[in-house]
Amino acid sequence: MKKMDSGVTAAIGFQAAGGSVGIKQGNVKDMALLYSIVPCVVAGTFTSNIIKAAPVKWDQHIVYDCEAAQSVVCNSGVANACTGEEGYRCCMETAKIAAEVLKIPEDSVLVASTGVIGQQIPIDKIIEGIRMLAPLLSNSREAGSSAAQAIMTTDTRQKEIAVSVEIGGKIVTIGAMCKGSGMIYPNMCTMLSFLTTDGDISKAMLQEALSEVVKDTYNMVSVDGDTSTNDTVLLLANGLAGNPMITKKDRDYQKFVDALYEVNTILAKKIAGDGEGATTLFEVKIIGAQDREQAVVLAKSVITSNLIKTAIFGHDANWGRILCAMGYSGAKFDPEKVDLYLESSAGRLQIIKNSVAIDYSEEEATAILSEPEVKVLADLKQGKAEATAWGCDLTYDYVKINAAYRS
Amino acid sequence: MKKMDSGVTAAIGFQAAGGSVGIKQGNVKDMALLYSIVPCVVAGTFTSNIIKAAPVKWDQHIVYDCEAAQSVVCNSGVANACTGEEGYRCCMETAKIAAEVLKIPEDSVLVASTGVIGQQIPIDKIIEGIRMLAPLLSNSREAGSSAAQAIMTTDTRQKEIAVSVEIGGKIVTIGAMCKGSGMIYPNMCTMLSFLTTDGDISKAMLQEALSEVVKDTYNMVSVDGDTSTNDTVLLLANGLAGNPMITKKDRDYQKFVDALYEVNTILAKKIAGDGEGATTLFEVKIIGAQDREQAVVLAKSVITSNLIKTAIFGHDANWGRILCAMGYSGAKFDPEKVDLYLESSAGRLQIIKNSVAIDYSEEEATAILSEPEVKVLADLKQGKAEATAWGCDLTYDYVKINAAYRS
Numbered sequence: 001m002k003k004m005d006s007g008v009t010a011a012i013g014f015q016a017a018g019g020s021v022g023i024k025q026g027n028v029k030d031m032a033l034l035y036s037i038v039p040c041v042v043a044g045t046f047t048s049n050i051i052k053a054a055p056v057k058w059d060q061h062i063v064y065d066c067e068a069a070q071s072v073v074c075n076s077g078v079a080n081a082c083t084g085e086e087g088y089r090c091c092m093e094t095a096k097i098a099a100e101v102l103k104i105p106e107d108s109v110l111v112a113s114t115g116v117i118g119q120q121i122p123i124d125k126i127i128e129g130i131r132m133l134a135p136l137l138s139n140s141r142e143a144g145s146s147a148a149q150a151i152m153t154t155d156t157r158q159k160e161i162a163v164s165v166e167i168g169g170k171i172v173t174i175g176a177m178c179k180g181s182g183m184i185y186p187n188m189c190t191m192l193s194f195l196t197t198d199g200d201i202s203k204a205m206l207q208e209a210l211s212e213v214v215k216d217t218y219n220m221v222s223v224d225g226d227t228s229t230n231d232t233v234l235l236l237a238n239g240l241a242g243n244p245m246i247t248k249k250d251r252d253y254q255k256f257v258d259a260l261y262e263v264n265t266i267l268a269k270k271i272a273g274d275g276e277g278a279t280t281l282f283e284v285k286i287i288g289a290q291d292r293e294q295a296v297v298l299a300k301s302v303i304t305s306n307l308i309k310t311a312i313f314g315h316d317a318n319w320g321r322i323l324c325a326m327g328y329s330g331a332k333f334d335p336e337k338v339d340l341y342l343e344s345s346a347g348r349l350q351i352i353k354n355s356v357a358i359d360y361s362e363e364e365a366t367a368i369l370s371e372p373e374v375k376v377l378a379d380l381k382q383g384k385a386e387a388t389a390w391g392c393d394l395t396y397d398y399v400k401i402n403a404a405y406r407s
Numbered sequence: 408m409k410k411m412d413s414g415v416t417a418a419i420g421f422q423a424a425g426g427s428v429g430i431k432q433g434n435v436k437d438m439a440l441l442y443s444i445v446p447c448v449v450a451g452t453f454t455s456n457i458i459k460a461a462p463v464k465w466d467q468h469i470v471y472d473c474e475a476a477q478s479v480v481c482n483s484g485v486a487n488a489c490t491g492e493e494g495y496r497c498c499m500e501t502a503k504i505a506a507e508v509l510k511i512p513e514d515s516v517l518v519a520s521t522g523v524i525g526q527q528i529p530i531d532k533i534i535e536g537i538r539m540l541a542p543l544l545s546n547s548r549e550a551g552s553s554a555a556q557a558i559m560t561t562d563t564r565q566k567e568i569a570v571s572v573e574i575g576g577k578i579v580t581i582g583a584m585c586k587g588s589g590m591i592y593p594n595m596c597t598m599l600s601f602l603t604t605d606g607d608i609s610k611a612m613l614q615e616a617l618s619e620v621v622k623d624t625y626n627m628v629s630v631d632g633d634t635s636t637n638d639t640v641l642l643l644a645n646g647l648a649g650n651p652m653i654t655k656k657d658r659d660y661q662k663f664v665d666a667l668y669e670v671n672t673i674l675a676k677k678i679a680g681d682g683e684g685a686t687t688l689f690e691v692k693i694i695g696a697q698d699r700e701q702a703v704v705l706a707k708s709v710i711t712s713n714l715i716k717t718a719i720f721g722h723d724a725n726w727g728r729i730l731c732a733m734g735y736s737g738a739k740f741d742p743e744k745v746d747l748y749l750e751s752s753a754g755r756l757q758i759i760k761n762s763v764a765i766d767y768s769e770e771e772a773t774a775i776l777s778e779p780e781v782k783v784l785a786d787l788k789q790g791k792a793e794a795t796a797w798g799c800d801l802t803y804d805y806v807k808i809n810a811a812y813r814s
Binding site: 047048049050051052079081082083084116117118119227228229306307310311313314316318319320321323324326327328332333335336352354355356357394395396398399400401402403404 | 454455456457458459486488489490491523524525526634635636713714717718720721723725726727728730731733734735739740742743759761762763764801802803805806807808809810811
């Protein structure tokens, strides 16, 4: 497997463009267009929030009911959520115009939005944007990068990655871009992530692979415990790599899943590390669990605790808060048997054994917690299952950003 | 029912004392002693966290297995949680010394602690404190107040209340003190609350009354979503009011429950309004729900959302976040039918109807949200059940307090 400094245009046949159409203030990029030169099979996972944004409903229709997809139109600034029937009509209109301009069927145009909830989409600007971006579509590195910038909201960094892997004698590439900074506690998937691959794979296997990978990657990320109305992961596969089509769970399928897992793990960590106001990427790994479910519940409980997140911000080894968050998680475990370790590039330190503090150095603990990426490892010593979750610290800037997001 | 500016010494026969024994730095009060001149029946509710502090285990033994209680020893500064067998031995030692000094049985001494998790209790200071405080025990208003101050941690205000009610021709008084500021998301009860009453009531009815009231009061409070290892509510009844003993769910029982409900509602709101760093008491009321359970889940989901809490801090009517938090709560409801209102002493304003924004004034909304107590009312229009939860905003000071709590 080879990692590449690239994004959604890395795979053969995919083009992208990004630009400013005036939805956000200040002439920043706020609209992206993604296009495959041939029709793709598509898989998707969507928010579990019962309040679903209009584009989520539209995309579910395309992914579940339609044969092929060929384009994605995405805007940032306005989420098109809680916008009633008018919001859904905007999605239909967006797809109609994109279909005309790109000369593809309406029901092959996916739509995504991110930003403020409750405002109607400025549909005129979207239409204008489609006409503006279509001639700019390109498979260049820069075009992918431009699209990745255009889908950002409070993100401070664009998030892209691509990997290639050899399948059936051919090089299959998976490229991706995503955004996510606040309202991040995906329960089906993250805010917005778009994956493109030239691998040849059946729709059923594509969905299977995506669903399998999403639950261990995006679904293990939390910035603030809020599951968005817009969470969407879309994976388009156009088959242009020419590998023997993957139609069952064989060795080729596993290779594809491994590559997809790599891409999405990297993106999940990028999202967590770029959480609103974050200074630290915070990883929690539970090992020695009786089963995977128990490990997941515990890892998520620790990663979402405000008290732990603020302690991480303060570089404070306040381990009592970690045990406490494990204790109220709802997962059953032996509360007297937990071992706890802190880890970062500055070292690794055991701080509790059998749920009681050992004589560790606070200075060493603080040094470990002062790195930009820190890890808490809890060993339940009860079995062989494990889970990893990613989050970030809770900072003054998180409060600042969210106390004034709309203005 | 009469509300009084008093606390744990309001009911006949209860005495209190509070003082500084050097557990906390800077000569601030950190230890309280509570005593009834005659043995009491006692009821209690405790944290649902499976990591339970040593005093929680000790008190559960007293409440569940023993006949009577007559005293409570409480310290702040150190929580005596995650302290293993040594921590439990400290509780036993505390009870033993208090029993000697007060000339009561060891198993009638309740123990409570609040503060940093993981440090051992300085047992010598506790013993010294018992000997120092016992001679200061008094039924004065000031003594109650002194005890209420001594149990505070990051609380900015002491929290006391008392009410009296006529039952069977006698005046029955319920007095109370509590503390709670961070790690507040009680699942059985709040951090620490001590209630005293001179009402005559059987142990079974006392526990029934407490359990009934706790679920609608403390259990509906959240400051930060973290359920403490130490949550404890204790209710001592010494019978000195001379009312006919309450032994079944009759009219007298209901009067007692109503008074208990009043006391605990007031305390619950005091805890929420004094949440760490809080500037605003934030109340969420769900009405028109199909059942109580649905209303509770929705109210708690809104009250615990970081994004909503920061919006409240910013006086921003970011209602999309409210609908979003309802949507991911796990409760089923019609996502197209929600009406939403903002309310405070500055007025009442409908902002969404059937889940879509109506043409409201942002200025008016901001004015309403700029008051120290604000309320969100959501009407599901699906039934008659309702629930109310209390919380607070998420501020810079919450981060500041918790990034450096131990130092």
